[in-house]
Amino acid sequence: xxxxxxxxxxxxxxxxxAAFFVRVYKLGQIPAGVYTDEASLGYNAYSLLxxxxxxxxxxxxxxxxxxxxxxxxxxxxxxxxxxxxxxxSIFSTRLVSVISGLTVVLVSFLIVYWSxxxxxxxxxxxxxxxxxxxxxxxxxxxxxVGSNLGLGLTAVGILFLFLSLxxxxxFVLACSILGLASYAYAGQRITSxxxxxVFVLINKKFFLKPRKxxxxxxxxxxxxxxxxxxxxxxxxxxxxxxxxxxxxKSTFEKxxxxxxxxxxxxxxxxxxxxxxxxxxxxxxxxxxFFEPEPQLVRSIPDLSTFYVWMIIPFxxxxxxxxxxxxxxxxxxxxxxxxxxxxxxxxxxxxxYTLRMLPYLWGITLVIALGIDSLLTKIQNNLVKWTLAAxxxxxxxxxxxxxxxxxxxxERSIWYGYPFQVLAEFTEENSNQKFVLDSEIYDAPYIWMAxxxxxxxxxxxxxxxxxxxxxxxxxxxxxxxxxxxNVEVRKINWGLDPCQDEYIIGDIAxxxxxxxxxxxxxxxxxxxxxxxxxxxxxFHTNPELKCSQKxxxxx
Amino acid sequence: xxxxxxxxxxxxVTISNYWVWQIFSNNLxxxxxxxxxxxxxxxxxxxxxxxxxxxxxxLGFVFVLLFIGAFFLxxxxxxxxxxxxxxxxxxxxxxxxxxxxxxxxxxLVKYIPHxxxxxxxxxxxxxxxxxxxxxxxxxxxxxxxxxxxxxxxTNKYPAVALPFFxxxxxxxTIQYQKYKFTAIYAFVAALLSGLIDPGFKLGPVxxxxxxxxxxxxxxxxxxxxAKDYLKI
Numbered sequence: 001x002x003x004x005x006x007x008x009x010x011x012x013x014x015x016x017x018a019a020f021f022v023r024v025y026k027l028g029q030i031p032a033g034v035y036t037d038e039a040s041l042g043y044n045a046y047s048l049l050x051x052x053x054x055x056x057x058x059x060x061x062x063x064x065x066x067x068x069x070x071x072x073x074x075x076x077x078x079x080x081x082x083x084x085x086x087x088x089s090i091f092s093t094r095l096v097s098v099i100s101g102l103t104v105v106l107v108s109f110l111i112v113y114w115s116x117x118x119x120x121x122x123x124x125x126x127x128x129x130x131x132x133x134x135x136x137x138x139x140x141x142x143x144x145v146g147s148n149l150g151l152g153l154t155a156v157g158i159l160f161l162f163l164s165l166x167x168x169x170x171f172v173l174a175c176s177i178l179g180l181a182s183y184a185y186a187g188q189r190i191t192s193x194x195x196x197x198v199f200v201l202i203n204k205k206f207f208l209k210p211r212k213x214x215x216x217x218x219x220x221x222x223x224x225x226x227x228x229x230x231x232x233x234x235x236x237x238x239x240x241x242x243x244x245x246x247x248x249k250s251t252f253e254k255x256x257x258x259x260x261x262x263x264x265x266x267x268x269x270x271x272x273x274x275x276x277x278x279x280x281x282x283x284x285x286x287x288x289f290f291e292p293e294p295q296l297v298r299s300i301p302d303l304s305t306f307y308v309w310m311i312i313p314f315x316x317x318x319x320x321x322x323x324x325x326x327x328x329x330x331x332x333x334x335x336x337x338x339x340x341x342x343x344x345x346x347x348x349x350x351x352y353t354l355r356m357l358p359y360l361w362g363i364t365l366v367i368a369l370g371i372d373s374l375l376t377k378i379q380n381n382l383v384k385w386t387l388a389a390x391x392x393x394x395x396x397x398x399x400x401x402x403x404x405x406x407x408x409x410e411r412s413i414w415y416g417y418p419f420q421v422l423a424e425f426t427e428e429n430s431n432q433k434f435v436l437d438s439e440i441y442d443a444p445y446i447w448m449a450x451x452x453x454x455x456x457x458x459x460x461x462x463x464x465x466x467x468x469x470x471x472x473x474x475x476x477x478x479x480x481x482x483x484x485n486v487e488v489r490k491i492n493w494g495l496d497p498c499q500d501e502y503i504i505g506d507i508a509x510x511x512x513x514x515x516x517x518x519x520x521x522x523x524x525x526x527x528x529x530x531x532x533x534x535x536x537x538f539h540t541n542p543e544l545k546c547s548q549k550x551x552x553x554x
Numbered sequence: 555x556x557x558x559x560x561x562x563x564x565x566x567v568t569i570s571n572y573w574v575w576q577i578f579s580n581n582l583x584x585x586x587x588x589x590x591x592x593x594x595x596x597x598x599x600x601x602x603x604x605x606x607x608x609x610x611x612x613l614g615f616v617f618v619l620l621f622i623g624a625f626f627l628x629x630x631x632x633x634x635x636x637x638x639x640x641x642x643x644x645x646x647x648x649x650x651x652x653x654x655x656x657x658x659x660x661x662l663v664k665y666i667p668h669x670x671x672x673x674x675x676x677x678x679x680x681x682x683x684x685x686x687x688x689x690x691x692x693x694x695x696x697x698x699x700x701x702x703x704x705x706x707x708t709n710k711y712p713a714v715a716l717p718f719f720x721x722x723x724x725x726x727t728i729q730y731q732k733y734k735f736t737a738i739y740a741f742v743a744a745l746l747s748g749l750i751d752p753g754f755k756l757g758p759v760x761x762x763x764x765x766x767x768x769x770x771x772x773x774x775x776x777x778x779x780a781k782d783y784l785k786i
Contacts, residue, residue, distance in 0.1 A: 350699035
C-alpha cells in the first residue's frame with residue numbers, strides 16, 4: 001500500500017515537472033512578444049515596484065485604467081515579485097500565470113486523491129495529466145492574463161470548499177480565496193459569489209448545523225469584495241459590461257432584428273435568446289474539440305481548446321459523471337460546468353475562453369474521468385499502454401507543431417513582436433528622435449514603454465492634470481505619450497517632414513505616395529515572424545522637403 | 555408509455571420544426587427518404603422483437619441511408635475538399651518553410667512538412683465540415699454566435715425544443731447500450747455530411763432523423779418524469 005502511494009507520488013512529481021517544463025520552455029520567446037494587455041500588466045507591476053503607483057500615478061488602484069479598459073489589477077500586484085527578482089521582461093511578466101497553471105494541476109490531483117472515489121490514485125494522476133497537457137491550460141499558462149490567475153485562485157478556493165466538508169473552517173478560507181480571485185478577472189466576480197452559495201445549497205444539511213462557519217465565510221467574502229461593490233457606480237468598473245454585454249437597450253436596438261417590433265417582451269426574448277445561444281456554444285463539440293477560438297490572439301493555429309480525440313473520453317466521462325453523481329468530486333465538477341461558463345454566456349463574444357476557464361477545467365476533469373473509464377475497459381496491459389503511448393506521442397507532436405512552430409510565426413504580429421524589434425532599434429539609435437504613429441494597433445505606447453523599460457516616473461508625469469480625482473470615471477483614452485526618444489502620436493504631415501527625425505508607421509499610415517511626396521527615405525522595414533512587413537521606418541529629409549516647400553510657397 | 559402516444563410524439567417533433575418544411579418544399583423525394591429513415595431509426599429503438607426482424611430493419615435502414623448519401627454525394631459533394639484555394643496554398647508554402655526550419659535537419663522527420671502541407675490540410679477541411687454538423691447552435695440558432703462566413707443559415711428548430719434536445723443527448727450518452735444504433739447513425743451521418751458542401755442551403759440533412767429522435771427521446775422522458783412527479 002505504502003509503495004503504491006510512493007509510486008503515485010513519484011508519478012505525480014514527474015507530471016508536475018513535465019507541466020512546468022512545457023509552461024516555461026521558451027516562455028520569453030513564444031508567443032513572440034507580448035500582447036498589449038500583457039505589456040500593460042507587466043509595466044504597471046514595474047511601475048508599482050519602483051514608485052508604488054501605476055503608469056498614471058495612481059497609488060495601488062483597484063483597477064488599472066490602462067487604455068481606458070480598466071484591467072483587473074491583481075495580476076499586476078502579484079507580478080511585482082517576479083519583476084523584483086528577475087527585472088521587467090516577457091518571462092517575468094508571464095511567470096505568475098505559469099505558477100497559477102501549475103496550481104490548477106496540483107489542485108486537480110489533490111481533489112481527486114483526497115476524494116472518496118474508487119481507484120482514485122490512477123484517476124488523480126490522469127486528472128493532473130489531462131489538465132497539465134490540455135491545449136487551453138498550456139496556452140493560458142504561457143500568457144500574462146488575469147483570468148488564469150483567477151483560475152488558479154478559484155482552484156484553491158474550490159479545494160478548500162471540498163475540504164470544508166471534513167473541517168467546516170475551511171469554508172472561511174475558501175470564501176477568502178474566492179473573494180481574492182474576484183480581483184483577478186471580471187468574470188470571477190460572478191463565479192466567486194456563486195460557487196460557495198451553490199455548494200452550501202447542495203450540502204445545506206451539513207452547513208446549517210452549526211451555521212456559524214457558513215455565515216463567517218459569506219461575511220468575509222462580502223467584506224473582501226466590498227471595494228468592488230463600492231466601485232460599481234464608477235464608469236470604469238462598468239466599461240466592460242457596457243462594451244461586451246448584450247443586455248443594454250442600445251445593443252438590443254442595434255442587433256434585435258425583428259424582435260424590436262415586439263413591444264415589452266421583445267428585449268427579454270432577445271436577451272434569453274442571446275444567453276441560450278452563448279451557453280449552448282460552450283457545449284458545442286465544434287467549439288470545444290475542433291475549431292480554435294475566433295480571436296487570433298487567444299488561440300493556437302489549427303488547435304482548439306481540446307484535442308479532437310478527446311471528444312470520445314468526454315462522452316465516456318459524462319457517463320461516469322452520471323454514474324458517480326453522489327460523490328463530492330462529481331459535485332465539484334458539476335459546479336465548474338454549471339457556473340464556470342456563466343460569465344461567457346453573459347457577454348456577446350463567441351466562445352471567448354478567457355471568460356470560462358473554470359468551465360474548461362471542469363470539462364478537463366470530465367475528460368480525465370472518461371480516459372480512466374476507457375483505459376479500465378482495456379484488459380490487456382500491453383495493448384492499453386501501447387495505445388496510450390501512441391496517443392501521447394502524436395498529441396505531443398501535434399501540440400508542438402501548432403504552438404511552438406505555427407503560433408510563434410503566425411501570431412507574432414498580435415503579440416507586438418515588431419514593436420520589440422523597433423524598441424531595440426530606437427535604443428541602438430538613442431540620439432535620434434522617432435515619431436511612432438499612434439493610430440496603428442491598440443496601444444503602441446505601452447509596447448514601447450514595456451520593451452524600453454521606461455522610467456515609470458516619466459510616464460506618470462504625462463498623465464493629464466486632475467486625472468487622479470476622476471481616475472475611475474474618466475473614460476478618455478490617453479494614447480499620445482513620449483517614451484524616451486519615441487513620440488507616440490499622430491503624424492503631422494505639415495510639420496514632421498520638416499524636422500530631422502524618423503517616422504514610423506504601417507502601410508496605411510505611410511503609403512508610397514506619401515513617402516515620395518514628403519521626400520522620406522526608407523531606413524528599415526520591420527517584419528513579423530511570418531516574414532510580413534509590419535512597420536516602415538523612414539528618415540525625413542527636411543532640407544530637401546522644406547526648401548522645396550518654401551520655394552513653392554514663394 | 556403506449557406505442558401510439560410515442561408515435562404521436564415523434565410525429566409532433568417531425569412536423570413542428572421549420573426544417574422539415576424547407577426540405578419537403580425543396581425536394582419531396584429527399585423529404586420522404588429522411589422521414590422513412592427517421593421512423594426506421596425509431597423502430598430500431600423500440601424494437602423488442604426477434605433478431606431477424608431487427609436485422610431486416612437495419613438492412614432497410616442502411617439501404618435508405620446509402621440512397622440518400624449517394625444522392626448527395628453526386629450533387630452536393632464539397633469540391634473544396636479535393637483542392638486548395640490560393641490562400642491555403644500560400645499558408646501551406648509558408649508553413650512548409652517553418653516546419654522545414656524546425657524538422658528538416660533530422661533525416662527521419664523530413665517528411666513532416668510534406669504531411670502538414672498535404673494530407674493534414676485535407677483532413678482538417680473534412681473535419682471542419684464534420685464538426686460543423688455536430689454544432690447544436692446550427693440547429694437551434696442558425697450557428698449563432700459562431701456563424702460560418704459566407705453561409706446564410708436558415709432556422710431549423712424552435713429554441714423551445716432545445717431543453718428536450720439536451721435531455722435527449724444525455725439520455726443517449728448515459729444509456730449508450732440501449733441507443734447504440736442511434737449513436738452509430740449519428741456518427742455515420744456526421745461522417746457523410748462532412749463530404750457535403752456546407753453551403754448547401756438545406757444544411758446537413760442527414761442529421762435530420764437523428765436530431766428528431768434526440769428531441770423525441772428528451773420529450774418523452776420529460777413527459778414521463780412530469781407524470782411521475784405529478785403522480786398521474
